[in-house]
Amino acid sequence: MGSNSLHVLKGINFNVKEGELVSIMGSSGSGKSTLLNVLGMLDEADKGSYTLDNVPIKNLNEKIAANYRNKFLGFIFQSFNLINYKSALDNVALPLYYQGVNRKERVEKAMYYLDKVGLAPWSHHLPNELSGGQKQRVAIARALASDPKVLLADEPTGALDTKTSHEVMDLIQGINDDGKTILIVTHELDIANMTKRIVNLKDGVIIDDNFVEQVRASQYV
Amino acid sequence: MFSRDRWDEILEALNANKFRTLLTAFGVFWGITILVLLLALTNGLKNGVTSGFGNFATNSMFIWTQQTSKPYKGLPKGRRFNFKLDDVASLKNDFPQLKYVSPRNQLGGYSGANNVIRGTKTGAFQVNGDYPEFIKQQPMDILQGRFVSYSDINAKRKVCVIGTGVVKGMYDKDEEILGTYIKINGVNFMVIGTFKVSNSQGDKEEDANTIFVPFTTFGQAFNFADNVGWLAVTAHDETNITSLKPQIIESLKNRRKVHPEDDRAIGNFDLAEAFGRVNGLFSILSFVGYFVGALVLMSGIIGISNIMLIVVKERTKEIGVRRALGAAPWTIKSQILQESLILTILSGMVGISFAAAVIYGLNYALDMNGPVENFANPSVSMSVVFIALFILVVSGLLAGLIPANSATKMKPVDALRIE
Structure with a gap:
């Protein structure tokens, strides 16, 4: 992009095994979002290697990157990023559309995941007819729809109140219990404590990486 | 896709x-x-x-005589002269590029004096003396009967073809027209056809109030002898009439003993040029x-x-x-x-x-x-x-x-x- 380049990540080395629930913490500017974007192939690292499910991710052109994102990754954003003129159902079905799944199957799958996040009755509502928590649940259903290897969540609770945050975390824990690998970027300690492993970043390097005792969100709900 | x-x-x-x-x-x-x-x-x-x-053939021109402005071969300036029928024949002969050369004469005209009588009805109409090919230069729809033919020309038959305005003025509604007689300047003509000029703007009324008679009959009946009022000349499509114009006029000047440089003696209107x-x-x-x-x-x-x-x-x-x-x-x-x-x-x-x-x-x-x-x-x-x-x-x-x-x-x- 601009002519001034900024080195955000300065040597990160870590592995995530299948089925882990990892939170990446750090103050703003620590590079946690950049790390997530590199992992999500939304951004490219200048140096280093990245292997996802034994596939080396390098020399991507946009077409291949799009294909990998579609197959391997599901994104959950802080601001939900639902397409506001599409119903909840259509939003969830969108990754499947890009996979080339036919209409009938798409609707079935999308309904299944909407049901899983408890929003089946809202399937035909537009995003602006839903509450913040509901929107994030639609976004989670969308991330799950293409059955990805890894879920990447960038401050998934950042725009939600505490109660709704806990509901969403409960959902995420449930998905992790089913065996999905999930990475969460957050700066809230109570959210991080609901994961199984906390990676702390500061100024582009990992300062500590600990497995923690998971706090179940269900006890707050 | x-x-x-x-x-x-x-x-x-x-x-x-x-x-x-x-x-x-x-x-x-x-x-x-x-x-x-x-x-x-x-x-x-x-x-x-x-x-x-109108739908007048556009590759056409009209030529008429005016007064001479130069003395020539002992003839004075200011002389009036006429084209004759044999000019038509010689033009046709000398210029094979020409499709039609129609001599025309005319009596009466728009808002002239009454010149046509039938029974108790009178009217003022334009009377044209024409050759059969004129209908090809200015297409008109023959509503009943026929147009002037060459046998009319040769036998100098006193027949006429009348426009819709004439029919309106001289006949009652639903009256039989063909075979009846009208009197033009005291001479009886049998009506053999009626016509309508389909596509004319402006002078529609004048067109409707027109009577066509054979050119030869016209000359004899109204004392025009073999004088020609003016010529309507149409060239074949492959020849532009405008390019032929100088030669035609030169030939006519020569025949009518007009000084070759006398530009005022012969008038013309070039339809092709105007159309172009x-x-x-x-x-x-x-x-x-x-x-x-x-x-x-x-x-x-x-x-x-x-x-x-x-x-x-x-x-x-x-x-x-x-x-x-x-x-x-x-x-x-x-x-x-x-x-x-x-x-x-x-x-x-x-x-x-x-x-x-x-x-x-x-x-x-x-x-x-x-x-x-x-x-x-x-x-x-x-x-x-x-x-x-x-x-x-x-x-x-x-x-x-x-x-x-x-x-x-x-x-x-x-x-x-x-x-």
Whole structure:
């Protein structure tokens, strides 16, 4: 992009095994979002290697990157990023559309995941007819729809109140219990404590990486 | 490529902001409407003015005699003279390029004194002495009977063909016309036909109030001998009458003992030249029509391109989300291209239909209220419409191209960051 380049990540080395629930913490500017974007192939690292499910991710052109994102990754954003003129159902079905799944199957799958996040009755509502928590649940259903290897969540609770945050975390824990690998970027300690492993970043390097005792969100709900 | 899902995606996107879509479409709609209407009106003007020539064979000229302005071969200046019938024969002989050479004579005329009597009815009509080929120079519809024939000419039969105005003035309604007699300047003529000049503007009434009699009969009955009032000369299509004109006039001067440099002795009116001038004018006019129309259309297209750019800017985030979900760049590009294409084609079609309706309305009004001077039958050819449509499609693609490219130029992470 601009002519001034900024080195955000300065040597990160870590592995995530299948089925882990990892939170990446750090103050703003620590590079946690950049790390997530590199992992999500939304951004490219200048140096280093990245292997996802034994596939080396390098020399991507946009077409291949799009294909990998579609197959391997599901994104959950802080601001939900639902397409506001599409119903909840259509939003969830969108990754499947890009996979080339036919209409009938798409609707079935999308309904299944909407049901899983408890929003089946809202399937035909537009995003602006839903509450913040509901929107994030639609976004989670969308991330799950293409059955990805890894879920990447960038401050998934950042725009939600505490109660709704806990509901969403409960959902995420449930998905992790089913065996999905999930990475969460957050700066809230109570959210991080609901994961199984906390990676702390500061100024582009990992300062500590600990497995923690998971706090179940269900006890707050 | 155009599956139902694609359509849904495109229509959804266009539906997302109806007002903007409508405004964008209006630019193209208006452009194509103006283009088609402009061409149609130019055409209408052209049709109107050319039909002002009647449907007289346009590769024609008229030649008549005036006073000489130079003495020649012992003859004084200021002399009056006439063409004779043998001039016609020699012209036909000397100029094989000529299709028709019709000598003509005329009596009476518009608002002259009464010259025709039938029973108790009288009327003032124009009486022409003509040869049979005149009907080929100035086409007219024979309503009943026939036109003058060569046997009429040779036998100098006292027969006549009368216009609809004469029928109206001299006959009662539903009266049998053919075989009856009318008296022209005291001489009885049998009516053998009636005619109507179908496509004449302006002098319609004069045309209707005309009587044709055989040229030879005319000369004998009204004491014109073999004098010729004027000549209507038509050349074959491959020869332009204008280029032949100097030679014809020179030959006539020679025969009538007129000084070769006496330009005032013989008058002429060159229909081909006048027609060519009008045609030239209209080719310029329709060029202007195309030019202005195309420019208006272009501004519509720039409008679409502009709005598509804004749309893409506004949807940067949405496009980022779509890419995060796995949309390949080409999928995004083709969606934007198709959106702009559909917008242009749809609004262009509506514009063409609207213009067609306006033209239909104009034609309908013209039909109802009778002909208007110098304006008739505004229309455009189907090929123009298809060319316009083709331009629309191409420009719709072009209009979408720049925005589509800029939509995928950004890294998805940057697109997602934009609020």
